[in-house]
Amino acid sequence: MLIYLAGIGSEEEKSKFEYIYESYQKQIYYVALRILKDSHLAEDAVHETFLKLIPKLPDFKDPKSGETRRYVILTAESVCIDMYRKKHKRDVGAVFFEDLPYEVAAAASSDTDEVAILIEKLPLNYSVIIKYKYTFGFTDKEIAKELAITESNVRKRLERARNALLKLMEGAEATL
Amino acid sequence: MILTEELLRRAAVQAEINLLAQIPQENEIKHTFSKRYERKMRRLIRSQRRPPAVNTAIRVTKRTVLVLAAAVTLMLATVLGVGAWRARFFEMLQEVFEKYTEIRFEITDGGARAVSEFEIWIPAYIPDGYNLTASIEHPEIGFIMYEYSDAYNHFIVYCQNLPDAGVVQYNTENTGVIDVKVGENAGHYLATDGRDVVFWTNDSYFFDITTSLGEKETLRIAKSVTKKKS
Numbered sequence: 001m002l003i004y005l006a007g008i009g010s011e012e013e014k015s016k017f018e019y020i021y022e023s024y025q026k027q028i029y030y031v032a033l034r035i036l037k038d039s040h041l042a043e044d045a046v047h048e049t050f051l052k053l054i055p056k057l058p059d060f061k062d063p064k065s066g067e068t069r070r071y072v073i074l075t076a077e078s079v080c081i082d083m084y085r086k087k088h089k090r091d092v093g094a095v096f097f098e099d100l101p102y103e104v105a106a107a108a109s110s111d112t113d114e115v116a117i118l119i120e121k122l123p124l125n126y127s128v129i130i131k132y133k134y135t136f137g138f139t140d141k142e143i144a145k146e147l148a149i150t151e152s153n154v155r156k157r158l159e160r161a162r163n164a165l166l167k168l169m170e171g172a173e174a175t176l
Numbered sequence: 177m178i179l180t181e182e183l184l185r186r187a188a189v190q191a192e193i194n195l196l197a198q199i200p201q202e203n204e205i206k207h208t209f210s211k212r213y214e215r216k217m218r219r220l221i222r223s224q225r226r227p228p229a230v231n232t233a234i235r236v237t238k239r240t241v242l243v244l245a246a247a248v249t250l251m252l253a254t255v256l257g258v259g260a261w262r263a264r265f266f267e268m269l270q271e272v273f274e275k276y277t278e279i280r281f282e283i284t285d286g287g288a289r290a291v292s293e294f295e296i297w298i299p300a301y302i303p304d305g306y307n308l309t310a311s312i313e314h315p316e317i318g319f320i321m322y323e324y325s326d327a328y329n330h331f332i333v334y335c336q337n338l339p340d341a342g343v344v345q346y347n348t349e350n351t352g353v354i355d356v357k358v359g360e361n362a363g364h365y366l367a368t369d370g371r372d373v374v375f376w377t378n379d380s381y382f383f384d385i386t387t388s389l390g391e392k393e394t395l396r397i398a399k400s401v402t403k404k405k406s
Contacts, residue, residue: 026205043213050217070192073199111177115187116194127191134181134188166179 019063020053020072027069028076035080035124045083049076074131078147081125118168126161133158277348277366296320297336297381301400303393306332332397333386346373354391358383358398365391374398 025046032045052075060068119127132138132146140154147154177183209217294315302324309331310323318338325331346353346366354365356374363376372394375384383401387394 023202025209026202026207027199029207029209030199030205040210043210046209047213047216066196070196073196074192111183112186112190114177115179115183116190119187119191120194130184130188131192134185135192162179162184165184169177169179 013057016057016060016063017054020060020068021050023063024069024072028072031073031076032080035077036084041083045076045079048079048083052079070135074128074136075146077124077128081128082148115165115169118165121168122161122164125157126164129154129157130161130165277346277353294318294338295380296404297383297401298322298404299332299334299385299397299401301397302332303389303397306330330388331386332389334397334401335384337382338380346375356391356395358395358401363398365395367391 028046028049029042032042032049033039036042036045049072053072056071060071062068119130122130129143129147132143138146140151140158143154144151149157296313296315297320299322305326306324307326308322309325310321312319312321314320320334320336322334323331324334346368348366348368351366351368356363356365356376358374358376361376361378363374365372365374367373371386371388372391373384373386374391374394374397375382376398377383383398385394385398385401387397389397
């Protein structure tokens, strides 16, 4: 692998790429497999994720940080959503998967935990856009660039995500 | 409970933490990536070795996308057949998939030519009305591209590559690849998306030409490709 890294930008970027490639390749695959449920597609998703990450190398302050890991996984999720859409020829709306790709905790001990659990229950494209907006603090413009959609679509999707979350919250309160 | 921006922010962070906690560490995940994946990753990493000008040209010039053929649906690919032939310095393998044809180069025992030996070959014949509108010359990485256009925005794209164990793909959905002779060399012709492509190798290089001029004229240009006089 190292010989292929000879040409990637500066030495610093080369080192970042090497770390990210060796540290997250299988984790990206793991996430992709849980979402797409197909090993071949999941490998394609890993490749696509690196395609999206390479131009961002200069922006990674510390590839070993939790923030980098979060960003890598979030990028993988958005790649999977895109691949899922292409496969199912869906352009808009919520992307529901047969099963939720992750385990969701049953009980919450605070409002934050409760809403966090509900975010995890959202369709993946809604939870991903919420994470871009609220955990990374991206602007609509930056999210649009990340997801290759228009800013107006970002706003629409955020609104739908919020509304979906509110509905889940109403449902959760009704069951109390 | 009221969904405030602050609550949403805290909850989003918590949701992210919950998710990441479920993903095992890298060394705990037992998966051996397929050869196809390894090959794609090598290609991806190699593409980063190109000077930015080349990558930019590849990105912005959609016409060259066909030549360099990046956009294919790999996930639906089914291998239909494999043919191989040998040249002096490298081996060219052609794999025909359902929707595209992949040309793969593997350096043989003779070894790759030193980059310093790279010699530029150019088409001696270009039809009337076409002028050189773009050129990329990077002999240091073994890549040459010339683009010629006419007044009606028809184009001819010529590429010369030094095969370095790389891969080129052509969209061959709903079309076939026809064997042709380019001078003394074995070549191939395909028509796809309204474009005519001829590709071939000589002892040292891989060439391809994309036009919208039909097989005969494209082949004529291909046959005129000769070593550039210094």
